Amino acid sequence: MLVILCPHCGPRNSDEFSFQGEIVARPGPASDQETWRDYLYMRDNVAGWQTERWFHVSGCRRFLNVERHTVTNEIGVVTPVGGVQ
Amino acid sequence: MSRLSERPGEVIDRTRPMDFSWNGKPYRGYAGDSIASALAASGVRVFSRSFKYHRPRGILTASFHDPNLMVQVGDEPNVRAGHRLVEEKMEVSAQNAWPSLGFDAKGVNRLLGRFLTPGFYYKTFMSPRSLWPWYQRVLARFAAGGVVGVDPQPGRYDHRYAHPDVLVAGGGPAGMAAAIDAAEAGAAVILVEEEHRLGGHLRWGDSDDLGALEELSAAVLSHPGIEVMVDSVVTGRYDHNWVAIAQRGVEGVDERLVKARVKCLVVATGTIERPYVFEGNDLPGVMLSTAVRRLINLHAVRPGERAVVLSANGPGDSAIADLEEAGVEVAEVIDARGDDTVIKASGRMGVQGVIDSRGRRHDADLLVTAVGWTTTTTLLNMAGDRPMYEPRAARYLSKSLPYDVLATGGIVGDGSTDQLVQHGTAIGREAARRASVVKFQWLTAVPTGVTRQPPDTSEIEVPPLEAERHPELFRSSTHGFVDYSEDVTSKDLFAAAAEGYDSMELAKRYTTVNMGPIQGKLEAVNAVAIHGEATGSSPLETSTTTWRPPYAPVSLGVLAGRQYEPVRYSVIQPWHERREAKPLVAGSWIRPEHYGDPVAEVTAVREAVGIIDVSPLGKIDLRGRDVPKLLEFVYVNKWSKLDVGKVRYGIMCNEDGVIFDDGVTGRLGADQYMMSSTSGGAAGVWNWLDDWLQTGFPDWDVKMTAVTDGYASINVAGPNSRELVGRLTEIDLRPEAFGYMEVRTGVVAGVPGCFLWRIGFTGELSYEIHVPSAYGLWVWERLLEKGEDLGVRAFGIEAQRIMRLEKGHFIVGQDTDGLTQGHGMGVDWAIKLDKPDFAGKPELMWQAERDDYRRLAAIQTEDPAIVPPEASQIVAGDVIKGRITSSRMSPTLGRSICLGQVDPDLAAPGSRLHIRLSDGVTVAARVLEHHAHFDPEGTRLRG
Amino acid sequence: MAELSPIPADLAPEARGESLVLSDFSVVPKWRVFSGHEQVRPGTSATVEDRLVWSVSPGEWTVVGPAPEQDPVVDLSHVRMMFRLTGPDSSGLLAKVCALDLGEDMFPDGAAARTLVAGVATELIRDDQAGERSFLIIPSRSYGRYLHTVLLDAGGEFGLG
Numbered sequence A: 001m002l003v004i005l006c007p008h009c010g011p012r013n014s015d016e017f018s019f020q021g022e023i024v025a026r027p028g029p030a031s032d033q034e035t036w037r038d039y040l041y042m043r044d045n046v047a048g049w050q051t052e053r054w055f056h057v058s059g060c061r062r063f064l065n066v067e068r069h070t071v072t073n074e075i076g077v078v079t080p081v082g083g084v085q
Numbered sequence B: 001m002s003r004l005s006e007r008p009g010e011v012i013d014r015t016r017p018m019d020f021s022w023n024g025k026p027y028r029g030y031a032g033d034s035i036a037s038a039l040a041a042s043g044v045r046v047f048s049r050s051f052k053y054h055r056p057r058g059i060l061t062a063s064f065h066d067p068n069l070m071v072q073v074g075d076e077p078n079v080r081a082g083h084r085l086v087e088e089k090m091e092v093s094a095q096n097a098w099p100s101l102g103f104d105a106k107g108v109n110r111l112l113g114r115f116l117t118p119g120f121y122y123k124t125f126m127s128p129r130s131l132w133p134w135y136q137r138v139l140a141r142f143a144a145g146g147v148v149g150v151d152p153q154p155g156r157y158d159h160r161y162a163h164p165d166v167l168v169a170g171g172g173p174a175g176m177a178a179a180i181d182a183a184e185a186g187a188a189v190i191l192v193e194e195e196h197r198l199g200g201h202l203r204w205g206d207s208d209d210l211g212a213l214e215e216l217s218a219a220v221l222s223h224p225g226i227e228v229m230v231d232s233v234v235t236g237r238y239d240h241n242w243v244a245i246a247q248r249g250v251e252g253v254d255e256r257l258v259k260a261r262v263k264c265l266v267v268a269t270g271t272i273e274r275p276y277v278f279e280g281n282d283l284p285g286v287m288l289s290t291a292v293r294r295l296i297n298l299h300a301v302r303p304g305e306r307a308v309v310l311s312a313n314g315p316g317d318s319a320i321a322d323l324e325e326a327g328v329e330v331a332e333v334i335d336a337r338g339d340d341t342v343i344k345a346s347g348r349m350g351v352q353g354v355i356d357s358r359g360r361r362h363d364a365d366l367l368v369t370a371v372g373w374t375t376t377t378t379l380l381n382m383a384g385d386r387p388m389y390e391p392r393a394a395r396y397l398s399k400s401l402p403y404d405v406l407a408t409g410g411i412v413g414d415g416s417t418d419q420l421v422q423h424g425t426a427i428g429r430e431a432a433r434r435a436s437v438v439k440f441q442w443l444t445a446v447p448t449g450v451t452r453q454p455p456d457t458s459e460i461e462v463p464p465l466e467a468e469r470h471p472e473l474f475r476s477s478t479h480g481f482v483d484y485s486e487d488v489t490s491k492d493l494f495a496a497a498a499e500g501y502d503s504m505e506l507a508k509r510y511t512t513v514n515m516g517p518i519q520g521k522l523e524a525v526n527a528v529a530i531h532g533e534a535t536g537s538s539p540l541e542t543s544t545t546t547w548r549p550p551y552a553p554v555s556l557g558v559l560a561g562r563q564y565e566p567v568r569y570s571v572i573q574p575w576h577e578r579r580e581a582k583p584l585v586a587g588s589w590i591r592p593e594h595y596g597d598p599v600a601e602v603t604a605v606r607e608a609v610g611i612i613d614v615s616p617l618g619k620i621d622l623r624g625r626d627v628p629k630l631l632e633f634v635y636v637n638k639w640s641k642l643d644v645g646k647v648r649y650g651i652m653c654n655e656d657g658v659i660f661d662d663g664v665t666g667r668l669g670a671d672q673y674m675m676s677s678t679s680g681g682a683a684g685v686w687n688w689l690d691d692w693l694q695t696g697f698p699d700w701d702v703k704m705t706a707v708t709d710g711y712a713s714i715n716v717a718g719p720n721s722r723e724l725v726g727r728l729t730e731i732d733l734r735p736e737a738f739g740y741m742e743v744r745t746g747v748v749a750g751v752p753g754c755f756l757w758r759i760g761f762t763g764e765l766s767y768e769i770h771v772p773s774a775y776g777l778w779v780w781e782r783l784l785e786k787g788e789d790l791g792v793r794a795f796g797i798e799a800q801r802i803m804r805l806e807k808g809h810f811i812v813g814q815d816t817d818g819l820t821q822g823h824g825m826g827v828d829w830a831i832k833l834d835k836p837d838f839a840g841k842p843e844l845m846w847q848a849e850r851d852d853y854r855r856l857a858a859i860q861t862e863d864p865a866i867v868p869p870e871a872s873q874i875v876a877g878d879v880i881k882g883r884i885t886s887s888r889m890s891p892t893l894g895r896s897i898c899l900g901q902v903d904p905d906l907a908a909p910g911s912r913l914h915i916r917l918s919d920g921v922t923v924a925a926r927v928l929e930h931h932a933h934f935d936p937e938g939t940r941l942r943g
Numbered sequence C: 001m002a003e004l005s006p007i008p009a010d011l012a013p014e015a016r017g018e019s020l021v022l023s024d025f026s027v028v029p030k031w032r033v034f035s036g037h038e039q040v041r042p043g044t045s046a047t048v049e050d051r052l053v054w055s056v057s058p059g060e061w062t063v064v065g066p067a068p069e070q071d072p073v074v075d076l077s078h079v080r081m082m083f084r085l086t087g088p089d090s091s092g093l094l095a096k097v098c099a100l101d102l103g104e105d106m107f108p109d110g111a112a113a114r115t116l117v118a119g120v121a122t123e124l125i126r127d128d129q130a131g132e133r134s135f136l137i138i139p140s141r142s143y144g145r146y147l148h149t150v151l152l153d154a155g156g157e158f159g160l161g
Ligand SMILES: [Zn+2]
Pocket: A006, A007, A008, A009, A010, A056, A059, A060, A061, A062
């Protein structure tokens, strides 16, 4: 059970969050199939630091960018995504 | 063995005798005795029969980790008799012995011993495969373990959370010192000790040790900042210092699982004494030095009459003095620091003689070994440490720990009590300091955090604690038992190596060494060393052992404990319960499936009027300038012109084009929309909208509030519904004033703030009334009261499902699956590919171009009496061409009706299909023109 | 037509322990507003005139009391239930059902959170009463019956009944 320091709520257990995976930008609706399928299915799956998206579904319900080391589970900086700060 | 006169450190209370039974015979011990010590004091020597060979086994470690002391207590199997305290009227019996410990019929395995080589079972009981179940039954009778009571147990198990600054695992001198000084530095401390008392090895030490113990434990127990848990065990350390503790001794509960988020964990779990491998090393009477010191000093039990001692260290030497003081004749001391060792212990039901490496035979009933220590690095491993073997000290030592984990005591090194306490003290202060660093970070992250001084950033200096030099002693020149629980010998490890199992991990699985209930705590180091000896490598230096949770076996009760399974109820639930509705578990909701007769419920709706509680329908209140933009994006159809008072049906697809929810959204006012979703999809839709709004379109002005629970939702359906609803509201219900797919707000049965929409899942004229939920039951009862003469009747989910199937309305998740893209449901009219963008658009565009997808179709079997079960395959020869997604006997049509997904070449109206039933029989069916089996023109609905 | 009851019928009776009281205040009016209380930061609560206001998420406030003047306002009175747990044992009880650190420095009087209580996402406010430790527990209504049962059960250790 990880601790994630939510910028709105403070330290919370990770079972309050929904893991959304790597952050992938949405290509335009006129994209070709390859681009679109990369967006849907292809991920980097790094062993190391990555910025990923978590949703604090049982807390403030805000989507967050979370730096996490995928091997050690160490958590770095957590920042809100867009919207109201 | 017998009870000694009073010992200075004894833990028994001689004024409180405890009468209990062992294998049906009466025995007496004292309060504070373990089951094993009480029996040993009465002369019991054999406690169990071994797993495979049914060899007699006696006390080895006299602790929790004694592999030979698994007993049955009442209907509880596998009780650790070296740990569990004896209680009045306790019924204790031996496991794995039949008909008795003295004469064990299964002991014939001993004679067959030479056949029970590693892999014996695999090789012998391999074929024919058809006999596997029979093999299993026969072998199970020979396997170890006690008897599990089949009756429900009355035990109470509890859970709680804790947030200590510092958690100290292990209550020996270093652990106690760490706890005291961490608490003195202001930390909130939990100290967990596996045994029943604090003190670690000090408990069986000399008068100086006992003095130090008294001083330390008094300081611990009186400190307000320390919560002490004895007879409790830290079973695991997980990410970010999430620590699980199985706590015993809590009043009113058998066990409690404490989940602690620890700011700094101090591991002070010490060492476990290692057995020595030689011929006869499992005979009752072969004991570790710590076992005899426990028996003599804690329980005042004389462990034997005449002893041989093999010692390689100071604590082993201290055992000699203890034995002499206890009146045991020490026949021979073999100093293992030199070249001497033990070759063999002999005897039938216990040690009778010992042969040493000079070939001398000593008469003895007790052989005490002190050949080394294994560090209990389990918690360190779980914290990411990879302890490495240090040959100079013949044990594993920690390599690197994360910031929030520290170690102290025997797991780090050796020293006098003072040195251990000094080390623990410094570690405790450093732990408190690191905890304050973590806490400061957390406090500054909560808005209400009490601001305090930034923590001290300078590390506390910790005095060194070196691991003493110790000879490497694993095995003598003879073969003996390595794993007592699994009956694995050093010979087996050599055999496995000879068969090519040169990797320890493979040899482990092949021989099952380390895989018994002790899980390698006693035997892992010996196993690795001996396997290395057999393969000619030195794996100790290169390998680390992976220790996984739990550290010690945990009862299923404490894991199950107080479990939370949230359930949701509609406010109308009390009425459903009074009418004995059959409960249906739908996600976390409990809903009425029917009230006894779903067919009659259907008839009532088709012929008169029915009401159904649809409160779980997802409802989201949407406000703000950009709501139309949101609707336009999340639904596949068009939303730009939705006038106040109108509702529209919409379908949502994921970005992969797969349908994930449907529902209607209505415009209640100029700036207020109400979106509904399926009951099961409500949470998913809410989260999905938040995702788009926050990560996709943060500039849009949309204010979203989930109000599902704010409204009790009642669907009033049937030809008499207009009349019934009209009796409860002033809202103009005439068709020209309130048409199909429209919404009105107003007062119903005196309740303000309701909204009603005209939609028709059942295919009948119907009004869905959404009532501020505290008044839901009130309105429900008024509907039944006012509609009595109209034939009103409550109906449940089953009747609704039948009617929607008659009408051909699909259910997302029932008639669709995780691959069903939008066009497959026959809703092409709703998918507006000319919109510039919406979720899933590209995929739906490509799907339309491919035109190769399965279609939803209404299907009727040629024989109207056959209802193909849902998920029946639609086949053409051996080729699967689709499946039945919904099927029922229609009370309205008096025949079987289905919805199914069918390949495009068979989806045209009139196509003849073949449906394979579960018994293999194939029945013929045909595809209808419309999805609706009943009233395809929708005249009833729109009336 | 029978008289409309002004009080929802499903209020739970008050339960008492030695140092603990669990009561049901679900009947109070509750509102969601999106502006007007910017001084009440997420994670905190405050009394603003005759209303209790708290926030657990940026840009959103829950108001208990008379209908607010802000526009838009969404009526949450029926969406939420509201229990109050008062007494020295209240944090001990909550420690059995909630993983959040409710200690004095992490969750002082005035703190507000949305967090899991017995598996349900619930709003939790530390709102001391005349100097006595007190928590408001505000679950979504359909979970209310379950959560009330859970609190009674967890309170057994403290004599709640
Ligand atoms: Zn949050």
